Amino acid sequence: MISTPKLYIPEVAFLIEAAGSAPSADNSQPWCFDWDNNTSTLTGRVRRRGGFPADYHATRLALGAAAENLVWAMQSLGLDMASWYLGIPDEDGVFARGPVTGQANAIEPSNTPLWKLRHTNRLPYRPEIAPDVAHRLAACQVNNVGVRTIMGAGIRQTADWVRQASEIRFQTREANEWFAASLRYGDSPEDFASGLHVDTLALPPGGVGLLKLMSDWNRLQWLNRIRAYKLFAAIEAANFQKAPLVVAIIGSSDHAAAFDAGRCLQQVWLSVTEQGLSAQPYYVVADLLNRLELNSVPEQCIPHALALQNRVRSEYGHENTVHCLLRIGKPIGVIKVSGRLPLNEIICSAAHTN
């Protein structure tokens, strides 16, 4: 069994912290880690937290992002990853495993690593952006997953997809309940660390009250009788439509590609951060496309969902899907950031320990 102090070998703690600082849908942090001191092996496993199942597409994106952070952190330590496994979880839930051996570079505590500077900024973004940003982001790629950069009129079309998918999302009980369960309203550090804090959502005055109202499915259904979902979806798409740059993470729709898409998403986000800009992912279109595959789109919304799927396929090809969208730009201000579970809470259970 693992003993907690062993974890605090500085390089190992540094690597786990790097992986755990990755983004995840609704800050679900669907991972845990083990360190085997005898074999000097670090293992990352999927762990269900929040609504998203362990094999859900959004979970795979988050695991891919965590793996990408591990790659960057190992590189910064000057360590070799040639014999590491990084990929969709195997039958033991392992998505990352490999040795941490060799002479590591010193960790410079005064230098905040890039992956810790990245966060989601949901404020509006300024309309201007340097022309070379899109060019630099277009180079991000992991296996068959790559990036399409969208500007100008293309953003209006993509914002329309966001709005249409969002209208369906607000009529989907499961999506609403997963989101509501992730929300945190309190002031303690745990509230920021364990879920999606409302202070990070850039809500307008009265927004918190409305969110509480909508979090109850019966009340949302009642509001939806007067087509409130149309208003909520228009609000969700508004900042997206005004973004100076949108990135679509595009690749095949198979399971392994979702992990690669998470790595690609994080490459984009780290590059955005390095360029002094911010990003906000919009998962709603990808979620709808996945829900179509899983037959979990509400009956009355299926025709609209299929129409959107056709539009996406005719834009990106039948063999491809949109894994995630991001708006990118310079925010008009700073915003509170999400926290992360402390190290001792992302150690896998003793049952999994070697």
Ligand SMILES: Cc1cc2nc3c(=O)[nH]c(=O)nc-3n(C[C@H](O)[C@H](O)[C@H](O)COP(=O)(O)O)c2cc1C
């Ligand atoms: C797969 C995935 C989907 C996400 N979808 C959305 C989204 O639709 N809207 C949004 O505002 N943020 C979205 N996020 C951002 C997460 O909510 C965010 O990463 C998480 O709350 C942690 O906050 P941080 O990014 O500031 O560290 C998504 C992140 C991931 C990895």
